[in-house]
Amino acid sequence: MSVIGIDLGAQSTKVGVARNKGIDILTNEVSNRSTPSLVGFGPKSRYLGEAAKTQEVSNLKNTVGSLKRLIGRTASDPDVLAEQEYNTVAFCDVEGQAGVEVSYLGKKEKFSATQLVAMYLNKIKHTASHEIKLGVSDVVISVPAWFTDVQRRAMLDAADIAGLKALRLINDTTAIALGYGITKLDLPGPEEKPRRVAFVDIGASNYTVSIVEFRKGELNVKATAWDRHFGGRNFDKALTEHFADEFKEKFKIDIRTNPKAWARTLAAAEKLKKVLSANAQAPLSIESLMDDIDVRAMVKREEMQDMVKPLLDRISVPLEQALAEAKLKVEDIDHIEMVGGCTRVPVIKETVANFFGKPLSFTLNQDEAIARGCTFSCAILSPVFRVRDFAVHDIVNYPIEFTWEQSPEIPDEDTSLTVFNKGNVLPSTKILTFYRRQPFDLEARYVKPEALPGKVNPWIGRFSVKGVQAQENNEFMICKLKARLNLHGILNVESGYYVEDVEVEEPIEEPKEGDKKDSDAMDTDAANGDGEKKTRKVKKQVRKGELPISSGTGALEEVTKNAWGEKENAMIMEDKLVADTDEKKNELEAYIYELRDKVETTYAEFSSEEEKEKLRAKLTDSEDWLYEEGEDTTKAIYVSKMEEIRFIAGPIIQRYMDKIEAERQAALQAQQEAVAKKRAEQEAKRKAEEDAKKPAEAAKPEGADAEMKDAPAAEGEVADKE
Structure with missing residues (x-):
């Protein structure tokens, strides 16, 4: 059995496997350590990963990116509409979800984002299986911390369709923190001041900050903040917009009217950005970009920084928010770990370092830290590997409330309750108590819809409690419901049962000898005259039976x-x-x-x-x-x-x-004959040597054997044995 961790990125995906007493990042069919997160469709087959990237420019209208930014969304969501800037494919509605309409096998087909992610995960599964020569089933998949319940359910549905068993959906920065902490042997003990680390993760499309406290054998996420529309692709777009204006003026071509020319310039801008991270200036050159015109340009690092100035002003916002929610100050942070490809941009490093007023740390692999953390998490959850005990305590990022209809018999009853507050530890279980005489329903929803990404519906699920009835003397049934936010960050009402108040007698604990005072010296007999211990009557709730619950959630039917x-x-x-x-x-x-x-x-x-x-x-x-x-x-x-x-x-x-x-x-x-000839020669030689020894033995005088019987054999001679 294999242990696999998947960092499903907006631009590319990395896969880790636990083996050889460590974590390896797998290579794909072209020996790359990352695979483009793309799905394409053609007249005869699909193109997944590297194959989709190869034909992307020539097949723009049938190639889909931004997979994890579409899953669990609706077609009308503003965030989905914003993704149209980065995709030429036509978006549409599929079964109430965001999806795409493409040309596949010569006809128009519609696929939901969940299907697209399932296709891609299937590709990743087969790539990993081919590399490690084992079947792949159990995995841990990373998701952004801002994913809601419906997005997380959609990711699990996609994994199911792909034939994968997701042991956990883990937040990106939590995976990074796990990979950082589990290998550290110098973490403070339980009674010592925790080590506080800020993890700054800036990828292709997303910027997340988590403040994490470490002690020996555990990590506690204190706060997480994000900017969902800040990443490397925003820098690429700013550069491309600049080149579009320059090419229009200098070469009289408008790449905004030509999707292929725009896509090629965007790809060139991404390479240019990477070169500028290490050099003061860099050239751009694209042959036959549009109308058979070759284009060239030169960009300085300072010029790029001017182009992205509005973006740079947003860097400090998540940092301030994370510190405020963690109730910490800048000086309370011990280390700042930078992760994600975009953190290589010098101006970003400079801005973050200035905010904290201390040097940054780059001890983790910036591209592969999430995949490694996911793999460690999978190894911890899997029975196959023995891993150092390390507890991971994440937090609730959106407060959740339950609402219900007021009982006619309880006119002053509240009809809502915030059960999981922001910052509560995850996973978490809460027991809800209701007094009812008949079946009832309750709904779960997010308390602050405005905090959710885009226009995600704040509704999480509806739960119907069956089997409720009046008790003897028309008393209320005391109903207990077990609500749980699980490892994935998904809410469920897992079970229901009813209890009765019963009077029971329990013994009174006798005070210990050392606890008795001199004034109680006469009360030394703690038992009754017959030697029985003293008891008292108390009311206790005793579980009497189960209550069936039917659920309606955002998961696929x-x-x-x-x-x-x-x-x-x-x-x-x-x-x-x-x-x-x-x-x-x-x-x-x-x-x-x-x-x-x-x-x-x-x-x-x-x-x-x-x-x-x-x-x-x-x-x-x-x-x-x-x-x-x-x-x-x-x-x-x-x-x-x-x-x-x-x-x-x-x-x-x-x-x-x-x-x-x-x-x-x-x-x-001939070989056999040569071997036989050699053997015959060796046999003849041996026989000749034996024949040569016989006359020498016959010429020995009588009694020679008796005289030499007890003497040791001389070198080159053989002593006779009696």
């Missing part, structure tokens, strides 16, 4: 999930058939070229001119067919074409193989 799962399996088979067909096509093409060469060289002496001519003609016909009618056909036809060539070439190849086999047998026989 089982029917829909099964349908999407079947659709995914069908697309996997379609992709496999296309891949197998391409393999057979390439095999046929390679076989034609190989035979054409060998018929003139290797096989020349094993075929007549007539056979050669017939084979040459067949190879030429097959090649012409391959590049005309055979350009796009079925796997079976490629196989049959290969068999036709083999039918003609078979006798020639067989003769060649017969000669090779005869030569092999002759060489083997």
Whole structure:
């Protein structure tokens, strides 16, 4: 069994595996340690990961990015509409979720964001399985800290469709903190002042800050703040906007009207940004960008900083918010760990360092820290590995309340209660008590809708409590409901039961000898005259039975999930058939070229001119067919074409193989004969030596044996044994 951690990023994904007493980051089919988070669709198959990136510019309208920023959202959400800036594909509504409309297998198809993420996770699963030579099932997946209940449920649904069992959805910065803390052997003890670390994570599209306290064997997240629209891609866009204006003025082309030109400039701007992180200035050059015009430009680091000035003004906001929520000051922070590709930008490092007034730490791998933390979390939760005990205490980022209808019999009853406050430890369980005579419903929702990302519905779920009825004497049934925010950060009312108040007698604890005072010296007999201990009557609630609960949440309905799962399996088979067909096509093409060469060289002496001519003609016909009618056909036809060539070439190849086999047998026989000859020579030599010793023994005088019996054998002689 494998232990896998997945850092599902907006731009790229990293996968970690626990092995060799450590964490390895896996490479994909082109040996890259990160895989583009893209899904593309074509006339014959899908393109996932690296394949999608390769054809992205030529297939913009059918290639989807921003996968984790779409999942769990609606098509009308402002955040989804904002993602249209970074995607040329058409967004639409699918089963109430954000989705895309693409051209797939020659027709228009709609796929929800959950399906798209499932497709991508399936690709990641197969890449990991191929790399580690094991099946992949149990995983831990990272999600942004600002993900809501419905987004987290959608991620679990996507994992289910992909055939993965998500042991935990872990917040990005929490995963980073786990990877940081679990390897530290110098953390303070339980009674000492905790080590406080600020983790600043700036990726492609998201900026998150977490303040975390570390003690030996545990971490406690104190506060998390974020800017959901700040990341490397915003820098890329600012540069691209600048180049669009420059190219329009200098080269008289408007890349804003040409999606392909815009995409190529955006990609070039991303590379330029990375070069400027290490150099004072950098060139940009794109050949035949638009209307056959080559473009060139030079940008200085200071110029880029001026372009992104509005972005830089936002850097301190999450830092201040996180400190305020943690009730800490700048001087209380011991270390500032920088993570994420965008933290390499010098002006960002400078701004964060100035805010805290102390040097920054870069002890973690900026690109792979989240994947490593996810893998550690999976190893902790999996029974396969033994890992150092390390407790992870995350926090609730959005307060949650339950609401219900007021009971007619309790006119002054409250109808809402905030059960999980912001900052509460996660996972967490709360017991709710209700007094009812009939079944009732309650709803869970977020208290502050304005704090949620975009326009996410604050409604979380509806829970119907069954089996409630009046007790004897028309008394209320005392109903207890167990509400839990689990490891994933998902809310459920897990169980319900009812209790009764029962009077029970419990013994009164006797005071210990040392606790007695002199004034109580006469009360030394703590028992009654008959020796029984004193007791008192108390009321206790005793569990009497279960209350069934039916739930309605933002998770996919089982029917829909099964349908999407079947659709995914069908697309996997379609992709496999296309891949197998391409393999057979390439095999046929390679076989034609190989035979054409060998018929003139290797096989020349094993075929007549007539056979050669017939084979040459067949190879030429097959090649012409391959590049005309055979350009796009079925796997079976490629196989049959290969068999036709083999039918003609078979006798020639067989003769060649017969000669090779005869030569092999002759060489083997010669080798055997040589071995037999050597053995015979050795045997003859041994026999000759034995014959030479016999006359010497016969010439010994009588009594020589008796005289030398007790003497030690001289060197080179053999002593006789009695």
